[in-house]
Amino acid sequence: MMANHTETAAEASERRARLRGSVDFTMMYVAHDAFNRDLTRLIEAAERGHGFHPSAVTTWQMFSRQLHTHHTAEDTALWPTLHQVAAGNETDILADMEAEHAAIDPRLERIEAAIADRDDTGLLAQLQALGTELSDHMRHEEESALPLLERRLGAAGWEAFTTDIRQRVGGIKGGAQYLPWLLDGAAPAARRAVLKALPPPARLLFRAVWEPRHQRSPRLA
Template structure:
């Protein structure tokens, strides 16, 4: 069973689609469910994560700098298939412990973004492991933690809003150069937006067009906005890849402003249609 403290975090996380307040406000956390190495019992723990682009995220077995590895880490060594809850999506994943060289590179990136990881390492003699969680492919769309298709749109949109807010904050508090982890965060966001809009264009929009004749002008406007967002995403990608800090900051601001207007219009138009359908 989780401690009372962890259970409060888990309950708040699930109730608010990954949004937390207090000391964890703005933190990147996920819920990781592992299978007990000895008991076979399922255990859920809130864990800090690091975006890593592509098909994986990284979790760090810090245990607050404890001399012992956390239970969830020992569990996944025996049972590497785990369940991940992001607050928006729930999916099965395969856990792979990074070897020392790759671990050191990943941990350095994490420390660059959040010096608290270094403080945990300084408290213990053990080398804090870094674990990659690879999403396991499944048939059909992923499971979204929402009660209806309309709510699912809002939940996914809020995920992008939160990530942009975090990236803007990291850029404002960072130095004169883009850190390696911040570059990964930006590129992960770019890929996520591309995937989301591709899914809407290929699946959601045809579904709504078949059920509502009045959706056609809305679809046309949203298609134009998707093209515009794709242009802004590409500009951000170029600035980040080139390490152009000032340009990247400006592109994040531009993307935030135009994306927020797009998300608001999309919610206004799509949620009633989805709820009716």
């Protein structure tokens, strides 16, 4: 584990090699990598005393918005569906997922408060704590909750959830923001897999408009 408390994409890829099954969770994995990527950048900026730079604040705002959308979709569309089919100690996994989400939400509020108060010491401490908590949660989810989803809902259940996510990010308009954020720095194989799933017009827009615009935006890189 890195000193900044997040998991690198390379570390995650090596760990996930043991988890491969019949359902392709690439979209979840790429999203988790994007959250770790942004937290790494934010922690490093705060360590350099640049936590309130416009690029850091913009990065935080995008990160927190995407994390809220991601967790809300899980809380309202994934965990309740799994509760209906879970048995025995499988319900403990779902209870853990819900509890971990509930613990992360106040951390986001503390970071918002540190930014508003320009509390550089508090900002760094809260970002580091979030890095540990969120990275631990995402590993737990990948190693316990996603295998449960595979057992109980299969590929059809996963497709239903990813469809819900697409609707929540706002269709084509939301995708124009979400996809460049998601694939910023993504491994080539993950990038190819995500782009392959898009209709050709969306792939063209991504390469010609959405990604260049994202790269020009005031963000940490």
